Amino acid sequence: MITAIEGGGNMAQSALSMDVRRVGERVSIVDIRGDVTGASEEALTDAYNRATSSETRAVLFNFEQLEYMNSGGIGLLVTLLVRANRQRQAMMAFGLSDHYRQIFELTRLDDAIGIYDDEQAALAAAGVS
């Protein structure tokens, strides 16, 4: 598990933790818990690095326990998407609440990040039955 405490100065302290699970050699799942903001870069990058290998073809982000996300967090997802594309990996998301699903659509991240209702549907899309 990767845990980061974000914030500084008079900002509220908020925890972000991420677990990485491998499903076979080609698919990994990153379970996100807490807040994703512009200050989450190190934790997200670490989790992504742990989730990928030369064999990885899809990285699935589990947002079921996402508590808060701001525009800085959305920006980080875009930069991770660039890295995933460079390595010919698909990036997928599941477990988004209606609110965050709308934000993915508003920011047009859904053009490039496949969105699925749950882990089972995302794994099926990644070719894991």
Place this chain on the structure above:
Amino acid sequence: MTSSSQKPASSAQPEVIDESEIPEEVVPKEVGARDAANWAKQITELSVTDAPPEAVNLNVTGRRVVSPIQGFGRMWQKTYRVRIEGGPSPAELIAEWKTNFPAFWPERNNFYGPLTGIAPGEVALLNLAMPGRLRLSTGVLVLYADEESFTLMTPEGHMFAGWITFSAFEADGATVAQAQVLLRANDPVYEVGMMLGGFRKEDVFWIHTLRKLAAHFGVEAEPEKQVVCVDKKRQWKRAGNVRHNAAIRSGIYALGAPVRAVAAPFRRAGG
């Protein structure tokens, strides 16, 4: 982070209730996200209301917003910062920045925002200075706003596809004001323009803005800049974005000004 993210402190012992004892009808199906009020509501196309008569709205109404994913050129992250020693708190700085946003811009660049100020979901028209006394007509959507940051997202046809986040935070006893852009040039014409001086002009624009913001708080400070190329690849499948190019459309509009001036009396006479 907004202050709403702080957990309430309480010294009282909480009463423990077994969830199974709560009737189903009082358990909410989905708790509202605490950032819900900070984001623009979902829209498919931009619309502008109550624009002042002097604002030109050629390239905003009916357009979709675009993220860096939909852009054409290389992806850049550009960060501009200025330290404001002995200045306001981050929340005070952002409140002032939101209220006086256009006042810090360089001359001949106009931001026509709503009278209600910068708030999530609002659309502002931009009339920007271009070479040859041309005016580029474009706009932005206020994508996100909280007490310590706000983000503007660009529409189709803008110079770049992406967003710019204005934020403030404390560092080493000072308040730091920051503008961070994540962008791709929207089409091949803009990509060439950005390489031929557009990026330098953008640097000058935001450095001027931050310098003036610091001066607003009585501080003379020189902003610093950090540039990262996030993606060197150009997205050729997005080359067709040029059909929305606001600079080309603004140029054609400017060329038609004499014709419109001659036709105006006849239009008025015709009712």
